[in-house]
Amino acid sequence: MHIRKTRLLTPGPTPLYPPALHAMMAADIHHRTQDFVAVYKAVVADLKEVMGTSWDVVPLACSGTGAMEASVSNFFRKGDRVVVLSAGKFGERWVQITQAYGLEPVVLSAEYGQAVPADRVVEELTKPGVRGVFLQASETSTGVMHDVEAIGRAAADTEAIVVVDAITGLGTMPLEIEGWGLDIVIGGSQKAFMIPPGLAFMSISPKAWKHEETSDLPHYYFSIRKEAANAAKGQSNYTPSTALLLSLAEALRYMKSLGMDKFIENAQLLAKATRAAVSELGLKLFAPDNPGAAVTAVRAPEGMDSGVIVKGFRDRFGAIIANGQGSMKGKIFRIAHLGYFDFPDLFAVIAELELILASQGVPVEYGKGVAAVQRVYAEAAG
């Protein structure tokens, strides 16, 4: 075996931004000191800046799913009627969480690879008594994107608060939290934020705080009102994840230095180039209609298990790419763009894909997919 570097090409965890990785080395700090209070305050301020909101933002020591649960347990009441968009594995998770807490979800499903049309949501919102809308900005399992703006604006005049799982949406698509009325927006550390898993965060609108006042669902670790009050003082309810917060502080500085518009455009360009490359290679997109920029899901060639491609990346090149989840497993593979990816990463990924396909007897002209990526680069770079 020759040298084979491990490369993470999955839609979370994503490749680590090296200065953020190294920042974890400074984690011999006590969390109830003024030094750490300064770190915590900076993280909260910078999260607000990159998320583009003046509303409350709280970090949480948990994975994204913990924050999803907190958005239910802190802001709703038992028996609340809510609309849930389900277009993949993460939409199904909203259904499970809302049901676990005794809410009454009206599930609007889309086939895997499709988005739930916004007008179906708008129609549902005209019915009385809907107290919330749950959706994924970007459904990581299929790569599809929802029309967050239309749904946010439609809910603004209703009693419903809009709860957006933007775990892979933040940093890959514009999300105007205040302008579009996105009451709760959830992110996760191991996505566009370029640090390891273990941290989530959530923004909360004034309208959501109103909901919170009447919430009757049990919660303890995830007490968002208390968390927001503490965050204002540079503190967390319980022991914070110091290493990850130090890391996030560094990553946020980098995101600010690039600017969120450029950061998002980076993912969008890589997604566009990936779509161009796989089309050039004769492969089909799984979500051709509303493709997001977090991840591109690609169908394996007819008659080939996508696991063969995933295994080829790993065994031949040390590259970790994602298979499909659930019933999509074996049918699709997913190439990530969110966070710390650049064009040279993609030149290599597509060259690898060409070699893997060729090794399986698929007719491939070497360099043809790479050339498609190069054209997108050249057009963007001028």
Added chain:
Amino acid sequence: MHIRKTRLLTPGPTPLYPPALHAMMAADIHHRTQDFVAVYKAVVADLKEVMGTSWDVVPLACSGTGAMEASVSNFFRKGDRVVVLSAGKFGERWVQITQAYGLEPVVLSAEYGQAVPADRVVEELTKPGVRGVFLQASETSTGVMHDVEAIGRAAADTEAIVVVDAITGLGTMPLEIEGWGLDIVIGGSQKAFMIPPGLAFMSISPKAWKHEETSDLPHYYFSIRKEAANAAKGQSNYTPSTALLLSLAEALRYMKSLGMDKFIENAQLLAKATRAAVSELGLKLFAPDNPGAAVTAVRAPEGMDSGVIVKGFRDRFGAIIANGQGSMKGKIFRIAHLGYFDFPDLFAVIAELELILASQGVPVEYGKGVAAVQRVYAEAAG
């Protein structure tokens, strides 16, 4: 500006092997403890194993040039007649060091891009009173390789010891230290060993130790006999570079796990693929006759300063590649293969090169050079 990862593509420093980088974090260790003695002994034993010799090997806290100086100041006498092969900037350094210590070098020069033919050295060795031969296994400034075996074998029956600057030769070409009679072989940490600069090492033959006994040149920090005696006890003469030795220990474990034959073949395959790619793009090699596998020097297209290409790599892609040195500056650029490089690195580098050339108006078919790399990969991987 979008995300642009910094990538080191120079023939030293080379990209760091991550576990070796992380091993430096354990450097809060005292160097005169049994814990560190164990590290030092392991490093010396593993260096011998990867260099393929049972002769003495000593690590030195200096750059490669320090070890080059030590090979002069410890093993020769004032006025010694020595043969120096000079085929580039590092050959010139041998001339300077031997002169600085009052040796009398007979300089056998080759034009930049050419090797010094072994038969010229052999002929010189037939003359009486030659006490040493100094050469580069691989001349990093031009990418050319010398016929180390022929020179080593020719000197075996003479009074001359063979001193090989293998700083970029180790890990990129076979070097049979004992079989070919390579009396002193010098390596450096920031080359194929995949760790930062700051450490050099040297193997010493019994014949070289005989020379050492009669050496009359001044030295203090570089006292190789004392260093070898201490190394046998897991100690260094003066304070060792603990962080780098911990790092080297980790890198050596990795090199052993791959096997030196595979490790060398890795660089050779990347060099072969690079030559194929640049030829495909219509560029000319600077050392077409005896190309080494440490680095490939490529001529800029007619009428273009190679600095434009170096700058293109840096500004467009954050990639650091080497310009020519001295009078070669502006004429060539150099792509490194030694150490922690793999094929995905090269897929990206060649795609970048194509885009840089195209941006300068050079007619380039995107993906054509990459395809040449892919063909070399596919042939090797089967």
